[in-house]
Amino acid sequence: MAKIKVQSLTKVFGKRPKQAVKLINKEKSKDDILKETGMTVGVNQASFEVEEGEIFVIMGLSGSGKSTLVRLLNRLIDPTDGNVWVDGEDLAKISDKELREVRRKKMSMVFQKFGLFPFRSIQENVEYGLEVQGVEKSKRSAKASSSLELVGLKGYEDKYPDELSGGMQQRVGLARALANDPDILLMDEAFSALDPLIRKDMQDELLELQEKMEKTIVFITHDLDEALRIGDRITIMKDGSIVQVGTPEDILTNPADDYVKRFVEDVDRSKVFTAENIMVRPETVNVEKDGPRVALQRMRDTNISSIYVTKRNKQLSGIVHVDEVSQAVKNKHTDLTPYIHKDVPTVTPDTPLHDLFDLSSTSRVPIAVVDEERKLKGIIIRSKVLAALSGNEVTTNESDS
Structure with a gap:
């Protein structure tokens, strides 16, 4: 009521x-x-x-x-x-x-x-x-x-x-x-x-x-x-x-x-929209069950050069890049863990848009949106930030990393 x-x-x-x-x-x-x-x-x-x-x-x-x-x-x-x-x-x-x-x-x-x-x-x-x-x-x-x-x-x-x-x-x-x-x-x-x-x-x-x-x-x-x-x-x-x-x-x-x-x-x-308003669904791999071959295939299928890695509970582990994963596959490695970069840009869902502009313009990879438990909620790509600032809608779900 x-x-x-x-x-x-x-x-x-x-x-x-x-x-x-x-x-x-x-x-x-x-x-x-x-x-x-x-x-x-x-x-x-x-x-x-x-x-x-x-x-x-x-x-x-x-x-x-x-x-x-x-x-x-x-x-x-x-x-x-x-x-x-x-x-x-x-x-x-x-x-x-x-x-x-x-x-x-x-x-x-x-x-x-x-x-x-x-x-x-x-x-x-x-x-x-x-x-x-x-x-x-x-x-x-x-x-x-x-x-x-x-x-x-x-x-x-x-x-x-x-x-x-x-x-x-x-x-x-x-x-x-x-x-x-x-x-x-x-x-x-x-x-x-x-x-x-x-x-x-x-x-x-x-x-x-x-x-x-x-x-x-x-x-x-x-x-x-x-x-x-x-x-x-x-x-x-x-x-x-x-x-x-x-x-x-x-x-x-x-x-x-x-x-x-x-x-x-x-x-x-930029003072009204937040990360939650413009984040998109991320492509991810699960470090506990997926190896370099799955990661490489998923990046090829979606035409992206990096992919975020999570655990079973969607907790963020980091990100892997296509060149390093390709080398792992050539070397017949089955464990993705050594190739995970943990130092990735993260923000919370309530981060204002104006705080995202500089970060998105300098980051080589999409920004990860995580909650208090570091669970991955979405990612922010550069084109989404620019579209929100200009008042235009972006419907693509592609990464521009």
Whole structure:
């Protein structure tokens, strides 16, 4: 079951919203509805699901409806139509008291503007939400201290907001949200007010925190690079409607329409694609059962000059080259082991494309992609790297070593 399920969620701003909903159902555009009724469609029949533990990014230009949508998720804004379920519970059907409990204990929100109290210490700012809930001093103090340590601000408890940089203030805002230990974090343009370098640091910080916390995060941004960098999946909005939902790779390689194409055409793919995205199935031989003759035949059959060698569990042993294996066959050797070169280029599946370019351009052999147990997952050939950088697809499975 999805952590958050949204179905046909709609918000119309104006005096006669039901009239506008009728026009929406007739597939009238946002501009047409504004002209006919004077009402503004903030969100237009949005439907999607957010899985537990994922970072789900909602992005779009100013006026696309993304900030309205995130406020509909916790009913800071009441929907005109549609439903939001959290853990299977319909938020439209719960009482105001129950809704307050959901906001306090299940969902926390981090805004673009830090919203810190200038005359409260950092510790007191982080404790504030717990204080409002009536949590006793010792417990809220312990939770606040733990949250500050989590975001790297241990030792700053007695400082005041004006003594901290913008990035540090945003960490305080994040710590305050985490102090409630919510299942869900709603982050509305949380890093947009920060300088580019600080913003990148905060993105890294969020990804590192997520590895520890495993929260469900809905993140709002207008920045595609930010969305691609942190999102497990991305929703792109236009004029209140959802245009496409997909993984970063889906968005880049299969844009739903011309609007999304224009969004992604200038993206630096080297920062988005990873080794896993471009690796191909390798030809291999098994050192425990295959000898020089099998290795030579396999290289001839596939027209390659080197072949990777593995053990039975696919653990990488190294690579052998055609000239040396040919000599082994001439000498009637049956053991491949003496001809294995163990010093081979390796990367992990999550290695960014931009880190592969120099390696692939200088390596005489394809790059091996291995997991934590050094099992061979695939290989990367030079043409695949170049094709991914240019935005073109490569379907060949040949090695260019």
